[in-house]
Amino acid sequence: MxxxxxxxxxxxxxxxxxxxxxxxxxxxxxxxxWNKKAFDAKDVQSALKGAIGTELTEASDKIKIKAPQIAENGAVVPITISSTLSNVKSITILSEKNGTPLIAKFNLKGKSEAFISTRIKMGKTSNIIAVCESGGKFYSARKEVKVTIGGCGG
Amino acid sequence: MAKSSIKIRAKAKNGVVTVKALISHKMETGLRKDKKTGKVIPAHFIEEVVCEHNGAPVLEAEWGVAISKNPYLSFKFKGGKAGDTVKLSWKDNTGKSDSLETKVK
Incomplete structure (x- = not known):
């Protein structure tokens, strides 16, 4: 079935x-x-454009990124994104300096809360960008994570 | 049946269900080289993860190669209670897929 x-x-x-x-x-x-174009994009702008249709996001302090300040192992960086914005429809995660910045996009359906926790790979020290879609607008927050051993390639 | 690639736990508290899942998958980026042969290991990663609550989707995720090996995912949704079913399924770039259903505790 x-x-x-x-x-x-x-x-x-x-x-x-x-x-x-x-x-x-x-x-x-x-x-x-699967959004190949966005995931293959080599820079943040085109990755954002491919993933959410625009590269313009508004900085917001209502998005919280919980991530280690220093990640010893870039292959496993635990991050948690949460937001107090109302009615968040999607959460997109990017790592600015990864070869392909787009990491994942989570489409939240009606009942989901704006909360995602996962583990990502980071090539080197970089900003993590979280973009939340709320009420047709896109809000973003950044947080720097220092990586001592990269997690892409090897 | 072989052991599922998914471990999932869902817990309800005050009407909010927290789902925690672990998927066993190698999430190969396609950038790594085999140390012995020097050949690039082809990309093999999960592209799509869908989670359903009582048959209705609550989360649809698109993943790239930058999700860590043996991915961990946790999220929350409202309106669930103990005994409800939560189903997680994934599909990777080679067309493989798996799914597992569990009851909310």
Missing amino acids: QRRHFLKNTMATGAIALAASSGLLVPGSVLAA
């Missing part, structure tokens, strides 16, 4: 992706195909 469900979903997603690209749907409200 699961497999069938999955197939059906992928097909539906294809159709929706088409609709989204023709501007019928708001991107982000559907689970589109």
Whole structure:
């Protein structure tokens, strides 16, 4: 049953992706195909543009990034993003100086709280950027993490 | 059935469910080289993670290669209670996928 469900979903997603690209749907409200362009982007601006459709974000102190000041091992940097902004629809995480800055985008559905905790890889000392989407606007916060051993390549 | 790649725990407190999950996956970036052969190890990573609460999606995540090996993910959602089902599924860039369902405690 699961497999069938999955197939059906992928097909539906294809159709929706088409609709989204023709501007019928708001991107982000559907689970589109993996955003290769954004994840392959080599700089923060194009990564942001690919992930959230704009590179302009407003700095906000309502987003909290919890991350170590110094990460001994860049391959495993625990981070927690939380926000007191209301109705946060998505949380996007970037690491400024990674080869490909975009790390992940979390699309929160109705009931989810603005809280994400995960572990990321960082190539070198860099700012972590968290972008929250709230009420059609994008807010961001930064925090520097010093990395002593990089976690990309080797 | 083989052991699932996912470990998941969901706990309800005051109507807010906290989900914690660990996925066992190597999350290969495609940048690393095999030390013996000098060849680049091809990228192999999770692209998509979906979590459902009682069948309705609560979180859809798109991941890049910069999520650590054996990914950890924790998030919260409202309106859940003990006994509800929480299902986590992932799909990687080679088309492999897995999912696991658990009950909220």
